[in-house]
Amino acid sequence: MTARRRLALALASCALISIGLAIGATNSSDDQSRVIRIVAQRFSYTPSEIVLKKGEAVTLELEALDFAHGFNVPDLGIRADLVEGQVTRVQLTPEKSGVYEFHCDNFCGADHEQMDGKIIVQD
């Protein structure tokens, strides 16, 4: 199952957010959502804490520098493989406040289990 297919299934079952995924060298989206760049590098995300407002449309631009890391936010039904050298874009509009933890789910080495972060959605 491809990342796009998996994401489509997640979309179908997730009522909390609206999300989309794009992978490529340029931003194919025409929307004016806020863009948040996230760098994935053994064994951390930078930034690792992302603060959003409820109802705010944002685009996460994820780039892996040294490994095909994963990006998994189980409670938002989001996951993607981050291809080295490409920007992976995840669009989301959180509709419920809370803390949503994310982590790398492609085993990347000794401190893989510590590679995580959180999305904080505020009212």
Next chain:
Amino acid sequence: MTDRRDFMKLAALGGGAIFLSGLAGCAQSPSKSSPMAAYDEFYFVQLSDSHWGYKGPDNPDSANTLKKAVATVNALETQPDFIVFTGDLTHTTDDPLERRRRLSEFRDIVSALRVKDVHFMPGEHDASLDRGAAFKEFFGPSNYSFDHKGVHFIVVDNVSEPGATIGAAQLAWLQSDLGSVAKDAPIVVFTHRPLFDLAPKWDWATRDGAQAIDLLMPYRHVTVFYGHIHQENHHMTGHIAHHSAKSLIFPLPAPGSQEKRTPVAWDPQSPNKGLGFREVEAEVPEAEYKIAEYPVTRT
């Protein structure tokens, strides 16, 4: 098998026992084509997550823990029919040469086991960085099946594919392997990661594990033994039981019980706390009676 009475004496490394009466007493052999097989009680030992090569504060005795476990197993009065290691034999390293050195040392240590029928499978620490290449050099295929005294055993590799998946090819193999097994045959699956979503926030899951469970679901006597989470956990998906094992390096917290899955701090007063292995005994169940009630007359 009198040795079962000694299970609770395995205090040094916290040995435990699981009894699989559901596996035993089945009239058929696993194979559809085989003649009826007489069932024989037996037991095996599961060890897991030895992480050979780990050095750190969560187990200052890491150079000895695996060796102690081998000695404890060797001291069992009645030796098991076979032994299985459910992954993370070694601790991960980026260096391919060091990975092989650790696998070699691990193999040397466990070669001291009195029982020579030993089955291995990889964990992500052994296999995820090189798709299982080094593991296979030392231990052969990472997925396979075998029969033992009327039970069909299947080893599923859910760590060598990127992102902790079983993968389409192996799922097809699993389907094919199950195709030769009777629906009421006793089946045991060994794997490293949980096949179900135990704690997705901690990545304690297998992305396509549900597909494996779907393939196993038509079979009435299925039990899964796995490792990865460094503690006992018992879970049912329908009629399929899943049992995780303790580790031989350091315990991890209960699934989802805290923000991060950091190891439980080493206790110098009880250095082996939370570590151990298990015995699994397949025994013939007590007689069962099916009861049907009828009215005085039937129309």
